[in-house]
Amino acid sequence: IGGPTLIRAAAKNFEHVIVVVDPEDYAPVAEALARGGCDRAMRYRLATEAFAHTAAYDAAIVGYLSRRETPEAQPSPWPAYYAAVHRRRLTLRYGENPHQSAAFYLDREAPGEPAVASAEVLQGKPLSFNNLVDADAALELLKEFEACAAVVVKHTNPCGVAVGGEDLATTYRMARACDETSAFGGIVALNRAVDPAAAEALAETFLEIVVAPGFDEEARGILAKKKNLRLLQIPSLGEAPEAWRRGGLDLKKVGGGLLLQDRDVALFAPEGPRVVSQRAPTDAEWRALHFAWRCCKHVKSNAIVFATAQQLVGVGAGQMSRVDAVRIAALRASLPLEGTVVASDAFFPFRDGVDVAAEAGATAVIQPGGSRRDEEVIAAADAHGMAMVFTGMRHFKH
Template sequence: MSDLLPIRRALLSVSDKTGLIEFGRFLAARGVEILSTGGTAKALREAGVPVKDVSDHTGFPEILDGRVKTLVPQVHGGILGRRDLPEHLAQMEQHAIAPIDLVAVNLYPFEATVAKGAGFEDCIENIDIGGPAMIRSAAKNHAGVAVLTEPQHFAEIQAEIEAKGGTTLATRRRLAAAAYARTAAYDAAISGWFAKQEGQDFPPRLSLPGVLRQGLRYGENPHQKAAFYVDGGNRPGIATATQVQGKELSYNNLNDTDAAYECVAEFDKPAIVIVKHANPCGVAVAGDLSKAWDAALLCDPVSAFGGIVAANRTLDAAAAEKITAIFTEVVIAPDADEAAKAVFAKKKNLRLLLTGGLPDAAAAGLAFKSVAGGFLAQSRDAGRVTQETLKVVTQRAPSRAEMADLLFAFRVCKHVKSNAIVYAKGLATTGIGAGQMNRAESSRIAAWKSEAAAKAAGLERPLAEGSVVASDAFFPFADGLEIAASAGATAVIQPGGSIRDAEVIAAADKAGLAMVFTGMRHFRH
């Protein structure tokens, strides 16, 4: 069989009709017989493209409301028959099966139907059967058939046919690989949806759909390869964002920006989150974004340089002016007004991402982490504590201001790598200790950072003085709490549950601290 195969007969049956008419006209002009079904045939005819209904070609009508129209030997035999085997050709002639050289199929919009919240029956009816069968048949027999599964394939194949008179084996093989990837993702979406309908959080088999959004220059480090895939979900964030300006996003940009946006979505009032290396280095809530920026930056201006900034409101010019006053890699927000965009435009390398919405911090979903030989799956940490769920365990209860700061600090702590310690005052972080091997070291680092930030701002007293402190997990010993007390903390929020809770509570009482237990921890590794 020749590497280069001409197209004499094509079967076109597509849900997404982008580029269909132009491609149909191109094939017709070259004398290709076009077979088609339903809406695709109608669209081609209305555009003046000669087309033959599959039912006329096969001699078998569409039945069962169109559920059966291509699942017949005349179609699959024409696709699967090997042109290099005389016995196949003889059988095809015996049964009047004409070869089909090109199959263009994209599938019923199952993923889109689910995404718009359709009911069970509508979702079932949008599960394509004949389409995947034809795609898989054509992909298997790619030695003699070209299979097109995406609208952009039309132009690619047209260019090759115009240049070479047919399709090359290399192209058909590449298209076959894309075809199997498409049907695999389609089946993964269906199986995932079915698992949810059955209440299965962790089904016996789990397949993850993913569509390549962009290749990345490299991964976390230049010697690593990387790419960005999206799963088709509608959770607002980096996958739904429009990049308004700036350089291409890197692997680390995407990872850090996601961390920042998930954190800022925790807050109902105007908030700013500054992230560096996936950890918040400044978080604040205020009356507007400009004031929130000032308070967030104060916490750690050194780390903020070259950081990622997330806002939970539409960016205005005042906030944009302050954000661009220092070197910033990425800014992400639901939107930005025209004045803010003009400010950001002056920093041509800054990436501005607008998402159109905020993720629901309390929404369910799965999170994944790769390990050797597989991956771990768990529900997203959507846990939240409220004042009503807290247990006061010390002789002194927190004041109203302390309570507001405690709840704020614990929400921030949820997004800091363990072991995590967060100081906060006036709904702004005043010191953050992240990712240490013991909690006492995180306490020391957070206190030290508060002193360094105060000096940078020309203040006489450390920022942590008069702050509350949050811990993502219990204090196993009193030392971490004692360090916080020495730094000037006045109240503590922690999960509790240590065998030494009584010792820690006694240390808090001795220092005059108010302390509450959440009963919920927020490890983040």
């Protein structure tokens, strides 16, 4: 009690007082004192950190108190006031475009998850605004899988995903095969340490970034020849604290305000997926449907994907019409569509999307359901001999 007041008072008087709130500063301050004292620049920096520390403390208090109208009331999920203090990690060359300035700030309240913000840069040019956004998108999709997995992202949309290859190199090549053209200049995320064979595979084409939980010495030597390639090392996903799997907040800035929502960490409605067609999926189709659904969740809406049990085959992203998303996903497929399954991030408003998917060679569909024309859409699946599964949960992504 009274601690924040003392810290603020000391910080205000930084010309004559040294205030230290971060244990990381103990050693530098001790060294400075041994040399005769902290100079004005150091005292100013320490005072700034002290005010940031007390601001974060006050933000936590107001966030807690403003969830209740009275001390005895049940807390609301959302406080009346939202305040947060972020610390700048990087000043970036520019923003999304060269005429925009930008910086990268760290979230003090992040739940300790493997993240781009905490990644160690092992090699390559400084990270750009777009690099950080794309690497984050790739890593978020990678977190959906426990088996050996590879993700390729371009402009935040996956253009290749694969799981369960015989080794990491094979799994990455499977992911890249989904769309070799779009993979050029892409961002790759892997959930296994990069060995020499995987490094050779990664070196086969131009990439902007590789994110992985490790790179062995020989792999580093191979990838060092790609001097502009950025290597980001993250903690192993399997060893990370479980807190991040429970979510956290997703923030979006709009003119004059800030939108907050829970992160989209669930897959299905509580009752689980249910078969609505006359024919149930085969075991192989079930595996493919689960994989496709996890991938589709990370594609910009309207989103459609074709997939097998181990490999993304075609992606239709960001379309205003769902049937056009199906057409584009089929058109962009570099691999055979016969025998694939289809995932849709939201319901089919008409049967036409299912008809196009069937014509392309898909045998099963997974979607949330909930359209006024669900019966018509299910009838289309039955007419084509397709299995259809409702998830009861939509995954729009804007």
